Each structure stands twice: as structure tokens, then as C-alpha cells.
Amino acid sequence: MVFQSSTYGKVLVLDGVIQLTERDECAYQEMISHLPLCSIPNPKKVLVIGGGDGGVLREVARHSSVEHIDICEIDEMVVTVSKEFFPEVAVGYDDPRVNLLIGDGVAFLKAAPEGSYDAVIVDSSDPIGPAKELFEKPFFESVARALRPGGVVCTQAESIWLHMHIIEDIVSNCRDIFKGSVNYAWTTVPTYPSGVIGFMLCSTDGPTVDFKHPVNPIDKAEDNGTEKRPLKFYNAEIHSAAFCLPSFAKRVIEPKANSS
Amino acid sequence: MVFQSSTYGKVLVLDGVIQLTERDECAYQEMISHLPLCSIPNPKKVLVIGGGDGGVLREVARHSSVEHIDICEIDEMVVTVSKEFFPEVAVGYDDPRVNLLIGDGVAFLKAAPEGSYDAVIVDSSDPIGPAKELFEKPFFESVARALRPGGVVCTQAESIWLHMHIIEDIVSNCRDIFKGSVNYAWTTVPTYPSGVIGFMLCSTDGPTVDFKHPVNPIDKAEDNGTEKRPLKFYNAEIHSAAFCLPSFAKRVIEPKANSS
Numbered sequence: 001m002v003f004q005s006s007t008y009g010k011v012l013v014l015d016g017v018i019q020l021t022e023r024d025e026c027a028y029q030e031m032i033s034h035l036p037l038c039s040i041p042n043p044k045k046v047l048v049i050g051g052g053d054g055g056v057l058r059e060v061a062r063h064s065s066v067e068h069i070d071i072c073e074i075d076e077m078v079v080t081v082s083k084e085f086f087p088e089v090a091v092g093y094d095d096p097r098v099n100l101l102i103g104d105g106v107a108f109l110k111a112a113p114e115g116s117y118d119a120v121i122v123d124s125s126d127p128i129g130p131a132k133e134l135f136e137k138p139f140f141e142s143v144a145r146a147l148r149p150g151g152v153v154c155t156q157a158e159s160i161w162l163h164m165h166i167i168e169d170i171v172s173n174c175r176d177i178f179k180g181s182v183n184y185a186w187t188t189v190p191t192y193p194s195g196v197i198g199f200m201l202c203s204t205d206g207p208t209v210d211f212k213h214p215v216n217p218i219d220k221a222e223d224n225g226t227e228k229r230p231l232k233f234y235n236a237e238i239h240s241a242a243f244c245l246p247s248f249a250k251r252v253i254e255p256k257a258n259s260s
Numbered sequence: 261m262v263f264q265s266s267t268y269g270k271v272l273v274l275d276g277v278i279q280l281t282e283r284d285e286c287a288y289q290e291m292i293s294h295l296p297l298c299s300i301p302n303p304k305k306v307l308v309i310g311g312g313d314g315g316v317l318r319e320v321a322r323h324s325s326v327e328h329i330d331i332c333e334i335d336e337m338v339v340t341v342s343k344e345f346f347p348e349v350a351v352g353y354d355d356p357r358v359n360l361l362i363g364d365g366v367a368f369l370k371a372a373p374e375g376s377y378d379a380v381i382v383d384s385s386d387p388i389g390p391a392k393e394l395f396e397k398p399f400f401e402s403v404a405r406a407l408r409p410g411g412v413v414c415t416q417a418e419s420i421w422l423h424m425h426i427i428e429d430i431v432s433n434c435r436d437i438f439k440g441s442v443n444y445a446w447t448t449v450p451t452y453p454s455g456v457i458g459f460m461l462c463s464t465d466g467p468t469v470d471f472k473h474p475v476n477p478i479d480k481a482e483d484n485g486t487e488k489r490p491l492k493f494y495n496a497e498i499h500s501a502a503f504c505l506p507s508f509a510k511r512v513i514e515p516k517a518n519s520s
Contacts, residue, residue, distance in 0.1 A: 024421065027506065161284065161450050188448060188456050188506075190421050195455015196448050233506040241501035246287065246448075246493040 026232035033059035049105035051123030052078030057092025109142035122155035149206025178202035185242035286492035293319035309365035311383035312338030317352025369402035382415035409466025438462035445502035
């Protein structure tokens with residue numbers, strides 16, 4: 001469903017759940033994309049699972065080092081509807097580096113060649129529903145296999161206010177699978193339940209990735225004479241701040257670090 | 261109005277606007293109290309304007325350096341209702357350092373002796389309505405006069421997603437009045453409009469206050485053998501992170517610093 005709201009612009013709804021609004025989509029799309037891509041030097045090959053609206057593509061395309069972007073979306077209608085009603089989001093598809101595949105992300109990753117991506121971004125719907133598998137161990141194993149050593153994944157990971165039990169399971173799964181670093185970050189998205197959304201950021205065994213201190217700044221891209229719209233939400237400070245958790249969440253997610 | 265909600269516990273509503281819920285009041289009360297009090301060494305005398313529910317008192321009382329807490333609340337029924345329905349919030353009134361005055365905060369501050377407080381916390385409702393005066397220059401002038409040199413004020417300051425024009429005016433007023441530092445911070449409160457709430461943090465001319473780097477940690481208070489409930493939300497990292505603004509807000513609030 002697409003509808004026009006009185007104060008948040010047009011709204012995209014899937015299975016009864018708000019996916020994006022014109023007013024606040026910037027926070028989600030910019031954070032889920034730049035948290036991983038600004039954490040590694042020179043990302044070249046990126047895979048997006050889900051994200052059929054094109055907003056993540058729009059953000060990934062800001063990175064001039066990126067040479068190729070695969071996107072695997074299961075629901076072609078999301079792509080069609082986004083192109084018709086959300087041109088400022090679907091603009092991501094205009095980039096010539098984008099290769100769209102309609103299909104099941106789980107199957108796609110199983111078949112993907114080993115070590116082929118610098119970054120995987122999982123822009124999924126909630127774990128209760130069709131995206132359930134995208135939060136389970138076999139999927140994370142496929143992601144880890146498809147990443148190069150020291151490659152990174154960023155997955156949508158629910159709300160610290162509402163879903164701490166789910167988050168605890170996701171963190172535990174990720175700690176088992178990803179042998180680099182495993183971190184939780186969050187940001188504000190007013191139209192998502194409780195007004196926040198979280199992200200799991202993990203890296204595979206290999207060159208160390210310190211997600212909390214981005215090494216690949218993009219803030220200045222808007223000054224580079226490009227014609228892209230400036231970043232609305234993301235900057236280097238908010239990148240680092242996103243990893244600072246309220247105490248109630250920190251006790252569950254980072255129990256060992258809880259003394260600070 | 262007080263009602264029992266299905267997932268956020270009991271809810272306190274004033275003039276049709278949610279003031280607090282049992283589930284998420286910790287974020288607001290802890291942040292509006294500890295952002296100012298952890299930014300100065302040894303706060304002793306504190307004034308709370310509004311805050312009749314007692315939650316800010318509960319948090320201020322965690323600071324063992326504090327010797328006296330005045331609270332000026334205009335609406336006695338808020339105090340009565342909070343004591344009846346929200347005992348874990350109204351517990352703040354049990355502290356012997358608390359001195360409750362029922363009256364108009366604007367008049368109280370005008371009559372307050374000069375330089376008498378280390379910190380003033382303005383826990384007000386929205387600027388459209390009865391609390392309008394608490395966002396205007398004459399009120400800020402009274403606050404500045406009532407603070408000691410290098411004293412601090414923290415005022416509720418609306419949502420970056422919804423009220424940037426109001427915030428721009430508040431920031432401008434504060435820059436005119438407070439000759440120390442003037443900063444904007446924000447945090448997540450799911451049941452407030454857009455799911456976030458902001459705070460203005462200002463200091464008067466005198467010893468420098470660097471709000472972004474707290475000098476008076478309270479995190480460890482919960483280990484001190486006190487019987488108080490542990491902090492649910494606030495910690496030193498989330499204190500500093502609260503001052504990191506999304507780019508769209510930074511361009512308005514910190515235009516000169518926008519190059520970083």
C-alpha cells in the first residue's frame with residue numbers, strides 16, 4: 001500500500017508495516033549503508049539483500065570506490081511501486097553499477113562465490129514474517145562465506161525498546177559466525193515502532209574493522225561538485241554515536257563492557 | 261488523565277499530551293537530569309522548574325554532592341496524581357533534600373536570589389500552551405541571573421524531526437543570554453512525538469563547562485551499595501553521544517561547525 005500522509009509525505013506499507021516515509025527515510029537508508037561502507041577502506045563490490053525500494057542503492061552509489069552493486073529483492077512489485085511513487089528513493093536504480101536480481105536472497109547467497117563481496121547490506125523486513133530466515137544462523141553463515149576476509153555486513157536489527165529478546169538471539173548468532181568484530185548500533189526513525197531501529201555490524205576474520213571509528217569518510221562527498229543531494233542525516237560523529245547504547249541495552253548486548 | 265496501556269505500563273497525560281509512561285520515562289528523566297549535573301563538579305544547589313511527577317527529583321537525588329533541591333511546580337494535581345499512580349516516579353519526593361513549592365516558575369525565578377543555583381532543570385510541557393513563557397528570553401534571563409558563574413541549565417527542547425523552527429528560536433535566544441556554552445542534545449523517548457526529545461544545555465559566564473565531556477560521572481553510583489535502583493538509560497558514553505546531531509539538524513543548530 002502507498003498513501004499520502006498529512007505530515008510525513010508519501011508512505012510505503014508492506015504486509016501492514018510501514019517500510020518508509022518520504023520525511024524520515026533518510027535516517028534509515030543513510031545509516032544502514034554508510035555505517036558499513038564508511039568502516040572499511042575502498043569498498044568495491046557490494047551486495048544488497050532486500051532494499052527493493054532503491055534507497056540503499058542511492059546511498060551505496062555515493063561511494064566512488066564502489067565498482068559493482070548486486071541487489072537481490074524477492075518482491076518485484078516493491079521495485080515497480082517505488083519507481084512509480086518514490087522517485088527520490090528509486091533513483092538508486094539509475095546508477096549504472098547496479099545489477100538487479102529478482103529472487104530469494106537466501107538462495108542467492110548460498111550460490112554466491114566465496115569471498116566475493118566487500119560488504120553485504122541486509123535491508124529486510126521484520127523477523128516475524130517472510131524475512132524470518134534472514135535472522136537465522138544458516139543465513140549468517142552464507143553471508144560470512146560470501147564476504148572477503150575483513151568484509152562487513154550490516155543487517156536491520158529491530159528496536160532496543162521493543163525487541164531485546166530477539167536482539168539477544170541475533171547478537172548471539174552473529175558472535176558464533178563472525179570472527180572479526182560484532183557490534184550493535186541504533187538510530188532514530190520516527191515512523192518505525194518505538195521510533196528507533198537497530199543494526200548489527202559484523203566483520204569476518206581478516207583485517208581488523210573498528211566500526212566505531214570510521215576510516216572511509218563520506219561527509220565531504222557533498223562538497224565534491226557532484227549533483228547528488230547532500231546527505232541529510234549521516235555524518236562521522238553520528239556514526240560513532242550510533243554505537244553508544246542505553247544502559248538497559250548495554251547490559252544485554254555488551255555484558256563484559258558494562259563496567260564503563 | 262492516567263490510563264493503563266497494553267505495552268507501556270501506566271501513562272500520564274496532561275492537556276491531551278503524553279507526559280510519561282512507566283516503560284520509557286527512564287530515558288527522559290535520566291537524561292534531563294544527568295546531562296547537566298554530570299557536566300559540572302560537585303553540584304550542590306539545584307532548582308527544578310516543572311517536573312511535578314518527581315522523576316527529575318529521583319535522578320537529581322542520586323548525586324551525593326547535592327545539598328538542596330528546590331522544585332517549583334505550577335500544578336499541584338500533578339504531584340498528587342503522581343504520588344498515587346506512579347510511586348516509582350514520585351519516589352523522588354522522599355528525599356529529605358527536596359523542598360516543594362507550588363507556584364509559577366517564572367515568578368519564582370524572578371524573585372530568586374542572584375547566583376544561588378549550580379544547576380536549573382526546566383522540565384516543562386510544550387511551548388505551544390501554558391509553558392510558552394518558559395521558552396522566551398525573559399525567562400532565560402531570569403535563569404541566567406539565578407545561576408552562579410559557570411552554572412548550568414537544561415531545558416526540554418522539543419524534537420529535531422518536528423520542531424526545527426522552534427528549536428532555531430530557542431537556540432538563538434539562548435546564545436543571546438548564556439555567555440558560557442550553548443549546546444543541543446537529544447535522546448530517544450518512544451512515546452513522545454517522533455520518538456525523540458531534545459534538550460538545551462547552557463552555562464553562564466564563569467568556569468568553562470564542556471557539556472560533551474562529563475567531568476562528574478555517576479555511572480558507578482549503582483555499585484556504591486546504595487539501595488537506589490540502577491540507572492536504566494544514562495551512562496557516560498550516551499551522554500557524549502547525545503550531542504551528535506543528524507546533518508539536517510546540525511546545519512541549523514551548529515552552522516559554523518558544519519564542515520566536520
